[in-house]
Amino acid sequence: MATKTRPMTFDRLISNHAQTIANLTEQPTTTDPGVFVEQVQTAADILSTGMNSTSHDDADTLTYAATYLADALPLDDSDTERAVLLRRANDHLNNIDATDYL
Secondary structure, eight states, rough: OOOOOOEEEEEEHHHHHHHHHHHHHHHHOOHHHHHHHHHHHHHHHHHHHHHSHHOOOOOOOOHHHHHHHHHHHTTTOOOOOHHHHHHHHHHHHHOGGGGGGO
16 A cells, blocks of 8 residues: 655644754744745855855755745645645755754
8 A cells, every 4th residue: 555645834844844944043943934934045044154065065955945945935735836845845954964053
């Protein structure tokens, strides 16, 4: 029997990654999708000024995630494209090692 995966939502994605992004930006965690998108972009901007290649790689990863999130933001929850964009953003955010930014 095939396993059905739940569609990715902003709530699930934020729940999975809000703490890491908050640690990077030194801002409180948020549950608001618009604010979260801004925080992801801010985190990318912060890491882009880093002195090592890991910071730059993570900055690029966060920039991709922020782009997918921004594209998903205006779409309705029922729009399948939104779930696709959120899944892509989540995949990028999963590539950030949260232990590097505790």
